[in-house]
Amino acid sequence: MTEAPLGRRLCELTRNVESGGYRIFSVLDADGPEPAPGQFCMLATERGWGGEDGRPYLARAFSVAGAEGQGGGVRLDFLVHGVGPGTDRLASLEQGERLWVTGPLGIGFSGPRELAPDAAGAILVGGGIGVAPLAIWRRALLAAGTPTRVLLGYRDRERSGGLDLFDCSEIRLASEDGHAGHRGYVTDLLAVLLEGDDASSAAVYACGPPAMLEAVRALCLEREVACELAMEAPMGCGFGACFGCAVPLAAGGYMRLCVEGPVVRADRVETALVAGSGH
Amino acid sequence: MTEAPLGRRLCELTRNVESGGYRIFSVLDADGPEPAPGQFCMLATERGWGGEDGRPYLARAFSVAGAEGQGGGVRLDFLVHGVGPGTDRLASLEQGERLWVTGPLGIGFSGPRELAPDAAGAILVGGGIGVAPLAIWRRALLAAGTPTRVLLGYRDRERSGGLDLFDCSEIRLASEDGHAGHRGYVTDLLAVLLEGDDASSAAVYACGPPAMLEAVRALCLEREVACELAMEAPMGCGFGACFGCAVPLAAGGYMRLCVEGPVVRADRVETALVAGSGH
């Protein structure tokens, strides 16, 4: 994985646009390296962090959704959904404001063949805000010529953003309210795919709410499909210092998701329903 | 004095303009009464109170510098100089943002004749940001037909605002750097005035940094000139609840400046150099 510079650095916001109820924002990282797909950063705004209730206090974890080397550094794209003081503040950022960025952090995705010798293709399964790391991963797969299918699920029209990050037309959609694509869960689409040949020839990569991840995990374990989950846990630091991001392991005990994840093999964890994560 | 509505109320910022290194801002108070000259309000912004260091937490005290009943309520004018997290945040307010206002609070100025039977006129002595309450007091004196002289002192050009609040030309200025008017202290001007007839026929009203107030106090006590000081002390609440704003009395013990002041007779206090106030 890509190593992070030691210390946080102040980066400028270059863009913040609406996307289906979410915001996509970009920062220009003058010093940082290009992250690997699946890695994340800890973000805090320079001003207006804290607030009437003294929160947000710690930085917040965000998957890198896109990255591109360009004049003056690397552009990092993030997708955010306001669910609390930290995400609300980030969603309100204006161009020219500055952010504290620590990262890139964590372990990203493995190629299909690293997960299973027969896996020639990839199936990406995203739910809600969880589509973020799949966007950058999809580009890398595309660049490597790996056949890739993308299944994305949303709850409703108000929370259905991030499609703009996938510059391709071959996405299958599901929505719980039926406003786009299949009415129901994205895991319904995955189940159908896994009925066919894909089960043995593809690896599954999923990111989304805990319940969705748990359903993907169960589906893949049952069918013995190689699968990686990009998980969430409450993170205090993002670089292994606080031991806050404990995720229970199938073998017993816990791992720190920030340094042993956030991308983990589905069979390694006891559950994707990590207490304290998701909203 | 004017009673305050019970509870803080959310008011909209209608103006925020530069003035000689300070900012003059106005809020529209839909429900509040018109303050008496010398009263103050406790202010906090609706958003962005708090910050990376968890401060400002409490509201901050500001003298009312002007007030005018108008469509939809009362316009309140304030003068602010950024010296810490609270004043910085208020100085950065943008039109349409909202503030929490509690007030009007405290005891304002007394008419010259209330202070001394022979005092037919008024001498206002302001220093720096302390010109604020003198502006509204001057208008009231003008409206009452009271002869009034205004002496204002500033440290340097960067801290020399609020003149705009005195819509009159008859101001005598002093500045420590000599950029305007007399080079020196405003109390030099006062001393000259008090050499003449004014000593017995006028009351002095002063507001400014503690050292200036103390000099005014000494001058007036020495010459037995009636004098009121608009003082400062660190205030936690502004309405007598916290006992934080203690000012030592000449007679021993302390008074709460927020309810027994902020305007006090010069001979009532032991000193104007209140520990913890001023900057």
Add this chain to the structure above:
Amino acid sequence: MGAPASLELCGLELSHPVINGSGTFDAIAARGVFGDALLSSFPFSAYVSKTITPEQRAGNPPPRLWETPSGLINSIGLPNRGLDGFLEGDLPKLAELPVPLIVSVMATSHGEFARLVEGVSPRAEVAALELNISCPNVESGLVVGESPEEAAALLGLLRPLTEKPLIVKLTPNAHPAPVALAVEAGGADAVSLINTLRSTAVAPGGAGPWLGGERGGLSGPAVRAVALSQVAEVADAVSIPVIGMGGIARGGHALDFIRAGATAVAVGTESFRDPGAGARVARELAAEVDAEGLESAAAARGTFGQRGPDRPENLSQNP
């Protein structure tokens, strides 16, 4: 908003669960500032006076306040008019308040404490007494509120002196549960906590302590998590009602304290930011109670402690 908010607190009828913290709302001064609106919309369901001492005190030299991240240190030093000044000057005015009056008292010896209780409790205007025991006993040198033995001895002395409810205000600078058990056994009718946390600040520039009183007490949102833990511990330990406070600024915080076992809550520092905070917190609390489908705030009481048996092996202070 159908939830009935009224409750009974050791014999006092309260129209809602939110009272004030002693020393954080001066109803007499506030009446001067806010006028009769204070009487018609009094923010609290009972009024706790600032702590009075046997003799009058001027309080500490300024500065008395220091703002900390999400909190406030105060070093006020208990200015008050003393017992006689209070009875003559303050009590008649406080009697006009539309809510029950609780008088907070503090002394540094048994005799002086007894004098306060005997002076205050016979007055019909007084509904209950709060004993502020965050003070040294000059006879033993120990802080009463930090020692179960001291606290028990004090209750043994004071309990026979009055039939009015005695509320004991605990100090948070030592584990409060043993002291709470001691005063419960000694006949206290309720306990209240937390008082402020011992703290200090360096003067900008470094010229010694900022505060005139050198040390002060921390309050506000910064202490809320500590207060919640202490309230839960005390409520687990005793059967008498607990009045919870420490950093309550919104209805949700009040509900958290009730879940942790409080019967009523008090708002302190938040009143400085919003003189109407007491009434607002009570309103927000009622709305939260409704939104959670509870019958009343009381229905939530103590649910915090009922988590089930899967407690992790706990190395005490080590989180």
Add this chain to the structure above:
Amino acid sequence: MGAPASLELCGLELSHPVINGSGTFDAIAARGVFGDALLSSFPFSAYVSKTITPEQRAGNPPPRLWETPSGLINSIGLPNRGLDGFLEGDLPKLAELPVPLIVSVMATSHGEFARLVEGVSPRAEVAALELNISCPNVESGLVVGESPEEAAALLGLLRPLTEKPLIVKLTPNAHPAPVALAVEAGGADAVSLINTLRSTAVAPGGAGPWLGGERGGLSGPAVRAVALSQVAEVADAVSIPVIGMGGIARGGHALDFIRAGATAVAVGTESFRDPGAGARVARELAAEVDAEGLESAAAARGTFGQRGPDRPENLSQNP
């Protein structure tokens, strides 16, 4: 920036006064994340390990963190590989750090504590030991760090077992000065404080405690004023060096702790927000020292306590 920042702390040579708080910086994990830059620009002048226990521990079930106003509650539960795992797996890697290594140890009985000290102290890589005494003694049931007698007994046992410096980490949940005096008398070379303040949070929705460990410890800026007061009290009481911590986020805060009597300071939670916080605080501290015209940070030490004789009459806990 001429001020020489190096200092000696109970025999250890430190290049500046800023170390880390135990359990708030995992140098091994950080080396994986930040690479060799961690070694070339190590943020701290000494490295304190996360507390190890005799046997391996998985730690508490999640959630383990809760953010509070200007603070953090953690309920981590001391996950660690146990003594043997530490000696074999961690120690060789920690030995590569460019700064002295302080190993933090904790046990719940005298025998186990002795086993830790006897296991760790002979290793040449170890410069000093920190005794985390925020733990119960299972034999007496008392929390060692809350009882001067318990603490003295522990030092009596451990002191003869090693010639390496013993630093005792005090708990802030009881007055620390008596305990500090007891361990000084027992031969401790330094004390460090504060550890976290006991605290808790209610799960959103009210379904019991949020934390898997139910209770946790509060740290960060919210506790700074409490920490400063305790550091000043302890530094007034003892002659051995004091390592001050609790909410330090900037150089000015570090200077405040030094003024209050600390010889060195530790940065804990702030490292979570900024992995380079230790070095930044050291830099800012040097700049403050320069700006104030001091010869070194040490020249400011203890100035907080030298205010003169005009102390107000103080009613103890009552600010």
